[in-house]
Amino acid sequence: xxxxxxxxxxxxxxxxxxxxxxxxxxxxxxxxxxxxxxxxxxxxxxxxxxxxxxxxxxxxxxxxxxxxxxxxxxxxxxxxxxxxxxxxxxxxxxxxxxxxxxxxxxxxxxxxxxxxxxxxxxxxxxxxxxxxxxxxxxxxxxxxxxxxxxxxxxxxxxxxxxxxxxxxxxxxxxxxxxxxxxxxxxxxxxxxxxxxxxxxxxxxxxxxxxxxxxxxxxxxxxxxxxxxxxxxxxxxxxxxxxxxxxxxxxxxxxxxxxxxxxxxxxxxxxxxxxxxxxxxxxxxxxxxxxxxxxxxxxxxxxxxxxxxxxxxxx
Amino acid sequence: xxxxxxxxxxxxxxxxxxxxxxxxxxxxxxxxxxxxxxxxxxxxxxxxxxxxxxxxxxxxxxxxxxxxxxxxxxxxxxxxxxxxxxxxxxxxxxxxxxxxxxxxxxxxxxxxxxxxxxxxxxxxxxxxxxxxxxxxxxxxxxxxxxxxxxxxxxxxxxxxxxxxxxxxxxxxxxxxxxxxxxxxxxxxxxxxxxxxxxxxxxxxxxxxxxxxxxxxxxxxxxxxxxxxxxxxxxxxxxxxxxxxxxxxxxxxxxxxxxxxxxxxxxxxxxxxxxxxx
Numbered sequence: 001x002x003x004x005x006x007x008x009x010x011x012x013x014x015x016x017x018x019x020x021x022x023x024x025x026x027x028x029x030x031x032x033x034x035x036x037x038x039x040x041x042x043x044x045x046x047x048x049x050x051x052x053x054x055x056x057x058x059x060x061x062x063x064x065x066x067x068x069x070x071x072x073x074x075x076x077x078x079x080x081x082x083x084x085x086x087x088x089x090x091x092x093x094x095x096x097x098x099x100x101x102x103x104x105x106x107x108x109x110x111x112x113x114x115x116x117x118x119x120x121x122x123x124x125x126x127x128x129x130x131x132x133x134x135x136x137x138x139x140x141x142x143x144x145x146x147x148x149x150x151x152x153x154x155x156x157x158x159x160x161x162x163x164x165x166x167x168x169x170x171x172x173x174x175x176x177x178x179x180x181x182x183x184x185x186x187x188x189x190x191x192x193x194x195x196x197x198x199x200x201x202x203x204x205x206x207x208x209x210x211x212x213x214x215x216x217x218x219x220x221x222x223x224x225x226x227x228x229x230x231x232x233x234x235x236x237x238x239x240x241x242x243x244x245x246x247x248x249x250x251x252x253x254x255x256x257x258x259x260x261x262x263x264x265x266x267x268x269x270x271x272x273x274x275x276x277x278x279x280x281x282x283x284x285x286x287x288x289x290x291x292x293x294x295x296x297x298x299x300x301x302x303x304x305x306x307x308x309x310x311x312x313x314x
Numbered sequence: 315x316x317x318x319x320x321x322x323x324x325x326x327x328x329x330x331x332x333x334x335x336x337x338x339x340x341x342x343x344x345x346x347x348x349x350x351x352x353x354x355x356x357x358x359x360x361x362x363x364x365x366x367x368x369x370x371x372x373x374x375x376x377x378x379x380x381x382x383x384x385x386x387x388x389x390x391x392x393x394x395x396x397x398x399x400x401x402x403x404x405x406x407x408x409x410x411x412x413x414x415x416x417x418x419x420x421x422x423x424x425x426x427x428x429x430x431x432x433x434x435x436x437x438x439x440x441x442x443x444x445x446x447x448x449x450x451x452x453x454x455x456x457x458x459x460x461x462x463x464x465x466x467x468x469x470x471x472x473x474x475x476x477x478x479x480x481x482x483x484x485x486x487x488x489x490x491x492x493x494x495x496x497x498x499x500x501x502x503x504x505x506x507x508x509x510x511x512x513x514x515x516x517x518x519x520x521x522x523x524x525x526x527x528x529x530x531x532x533x534x535x536x537x538x539x540x541x542x543x544x545x546x547x548x549x550x551x552x553x554x555x556x557x558x559x560x561x562x563x564x565x566x567x568x569x570x571x572x573x574x575x576x577x578x579x580x581x582x583x584x585x586x587x588x589x590x591x
Contacts, residue, residue, distance in 0.1 A: 029492035030407035034419075037404035037463060044460045045426045048437025055436055065440050110333050113326070124330070126577045127337050133569045133580075135521035137539040138562045142344045145555050153343055156358040187340065192584065199585035248430040251523045255543050267432040267524075275528060280436045291433040298428050 049291070055284035062278035075285035085286065087261055088269040091178060091253075095265065096246035099185040104239055106186065107193030112223075114194070115201045125195075132191040140255035143184040147171050147256075174262035181252050181263055189245075193238055200234035201227070240301045247294055266290045341566065348559035355556050369560035378534050379561060382541040385451055386520055386565075389537055392455045393462055393519040394512045400459070401466035401511070402504065406496050408467065409474025410482065420471065427464035431524050434460065442529055449531040457525045462515040469583065473507040474500065510583035513576055517569070538565050 056075055060068035079085050114124055131139065146154050147170035155167040170180040204227060212222045228235075250267035257263045259272050270290060273283030347355060351368040373379050408416060438457055447453030477500060485495050501508075523539040530536050536544070542561050545554060573580065 026411050026492060027413055030411040030413060033403040033407040033492070033496075037400040037467065040400060040456075040459050041423065041426060041463055043441060044438060044457055045429060045434060048434035048441060049429065051437030051440060052433055052435075060436075062439075065436070109329075113329055113333065116326070122577070124334065125581070126574050127334065129573045129577055129580060130341070130566075130570055131337060133517055133573050134566050135523070135539045135542070137521075137523050137543045138566060139340070141542055141558050141562055142340045144553075145347060145559060146340060146343055148555070151356045151358070151555075153358055187336070191337075195581055195584055199581070244428055248432070250432065251539075251543075254523075267430060270432045271435065271524070271528075274432070274436050284436055287430070287433045287435065290430050294428055294430055295425075298425070 052284045052287050052291075055280050056288045058281050060280040060284070062275070062280055065280060068281065071281065075282045076289075078282065079285050079289065084261055084264070085269060088264045088266050091263055092247060092249065092265045092267075094178065095182060095185070095249060096243055098179075099182045099189070100239060100242050100246055102182070102186050103190045103193045103242060104235070106190050107197050107238075108235075110190065110194045111197035111201060115198060125198075128191040128194055130191075131188050132195075136188065136251040137255050139184060139188045140252050143180075143187070144171060144256050147180055171256050174260075177257050177260065177263045181256055184256070185246070185249070185252055189242060193242065196234060196238040197231065200231040203234075204230050244294055244298065247290070247297075344559045344562050344566075348556060348563050351556060369556040370564070372554075373557045373560045373564070376557070377541065377545070379541060379564075381534055382536050382538050383565070385535065386538040389451050389454050389458070390516045390519040392451075393458045394515045396455065397459060397462040397466050397515050398508060398512055401463060401470050402501070402508070403496065404467050405470035405474045406492070406500065409471040410477075420468070423464050423467050426460065427468075429460065431460075435524070435528060438525070439528060448529060449535050451535065453529050454522075454526055454537070457529060458519050458522060461518055461522075466511045466515060469511050470504065470507055473504060477503055506579070509576070510579045513572065513580055514583050517572075520569070 055065075055068065057070060057072060058068035059071050110128070114121060114128075146152050149155070149167055149169040149172065152167075152170070154170065155164070158164045159167065168176060170176050208226055208230075209222065212226060217225075248267055249265045250271065253260075253263050253265050253268050254271075259268060259276075264272075266286065267290065270283050270286040273279045273286060275283075277283070346360070346362060348369050349365040349367070350362045351364075351366040354362060354364065407413075408420060438460075442448055442453040442457065445453070445456075447456065481499055481503075482495055485499050490498070521539060522537075523543065526537045526540045527543070530540065533541075538561075542558060542565070545558050545561065
């Protein structure tokens with residue numbers, strides 16, 4: 001099969017004589033099959049994104065989306081000088097770095113434990129999936145209750161263990177709120193990490209371990225010299241997925257601490273301007289900024305990922 | 315040597331136990347709390363001395379929580395049906411037919427899955443209002459395509475590509491149209507992939523919060539996550555924690571059942587997206 005020739009469309013009359021009628025009808029049906037999906041994606045993704053970028057250069061409000069005035073870069077200027085925005089950027093970056101690295105290490109430990117041939121492994125794996133499967137809102141509420149300053153079980157346990165001397169206001173204290181949110185995210189998303197690492201571990205051939213065991217190599221050395229390099233590409237993919245996801249975080253912050261500045265993420269900041277203050281122009285500038293960060297990181301990761309994968313194949 | 319091995323075994327099982335407790339404890343605590351009523355809720359104890367279902371009764375009587383669950387079921391089911399329909403047809407084109415621009419198109423679809431939801435919020439709000447679907451479940455179903463379509467199309471395309479060519483050729487020689495080939499030849503073979511991607515789409519739609527909160531207005535149109543997040547009681551300053559826990563348990567149970575039945579499928583779906591892709 002050759003690639004689609006643009007000239008074919010006008011050459012309908014030639015169709016009968018050419019041997020590629022079958023190929024052509026396949027291509028025509030391919031287009032027909034693709035159009036509905038592409039139309040929906042354009043309507044819910046392409047067009048809205050374009051509108052957001054357009055709004056970010058205007059003074060649009062929720063009441064006036066149709067005919068806003070062009071204001072140039074002024075929204076971006078005010079965004080750049082807003083300390084609350086930079087706090088939100090900082091919170092999001094700290095959240096992403098902390099939760100993704102803890103999840104990766106913890107996910108690795110759990111995956112290595114579960115990859116041993118122990119009875120009831122299937123059941124354990126299913127149990128791991130449950131935090132991943134429930135709504136983030138539900139996990140935020142369950143932990144919000146456990147973190148309660150007066151009646152929370154977390155305070156009770158830590159007091160009993162002697163780790164703290166007085167009850168803490170986990171979600172209200174600005175110094176503790178972000179760590180508390182990170183703890184909930186780690187609980188919720190470590191299962192995802194564990195499952196991806198488990199899948200990668202399953203692809204490592206057994207005889208590699210066998211050989212290392214016969215040679216009497218120390219298990220830690222086996223892990224760092226053999227296992228880790230072999231699962232590295234898969235691990236990186238998982239880390240990228242999780243990082244991009246974390247940068248967009250909204251539900252956890254919104255449910256646990258509302259619009260509180262000490263924990264506000266970029267998404268929470270943007271939504272507050274878009275929907276609560278109804279300042280669509282300014283909120284769109286914040287959204288566009290977030291979109292650009294994620295787009296740049298994605299492109300960077302893809303380029304970097306290619307290089308790494310290329311090295312791995314040698 | 316033997317003592318060291320036993321110590322290792324003990325340590326290993328302690329680690330397993332710790333993992334299980336860490337994973338399960340929040341659920342256990344939610345169940346225990348949901349069964350406590352009145353002031354018992356504010357005492358920390360491992361099991362309620364007088365278990366009561368009062369919270370479960372009030373969560374359904376004080377707000378339209380039954381309606382919220384129904385909304386979530388409708389939205390998630392419709393999202394699965396619509397995204398599978400659109401993705402199956404599209405993946406047939408993307409996986410079986412070679413045409414120029416196919417790879418950029420696939421990359422573009424993958425790029426959509428990286429979009430932050432808040433980046434399309436205002437534009438999507440406008441589209442939904444323009445279609446007259448504000449505060450309407452149809453608006454949510456449409457909006458959710460932004461995160462279900464990319465991965466359903468991606469996974470099904472990978473799957474389609476691996477199906478043997480001979481099957482299709484035999485059907486075409488017999489004079490079958492592309493639609494017949496797709497529905498009669500490929501669809502039966504696609505079942506495992508459809509179940510997997512369908513489940514993932516269902517869970518994603520069931521859990522979504524930001525769009526559901528933004529595009530609905532009234533209590534009756536809310537889905538479960540919005541209802542649980544915005545639950546308020548008689549006091550302005552304190553959440554009705556008993557009700558919140560009861561509601562959380564109610565919506566977690568079906569997911570636990572789904573996960574227990576389909577864990578293999580879910581795991582294979584999650585890893586197919588990441589490890590192979």
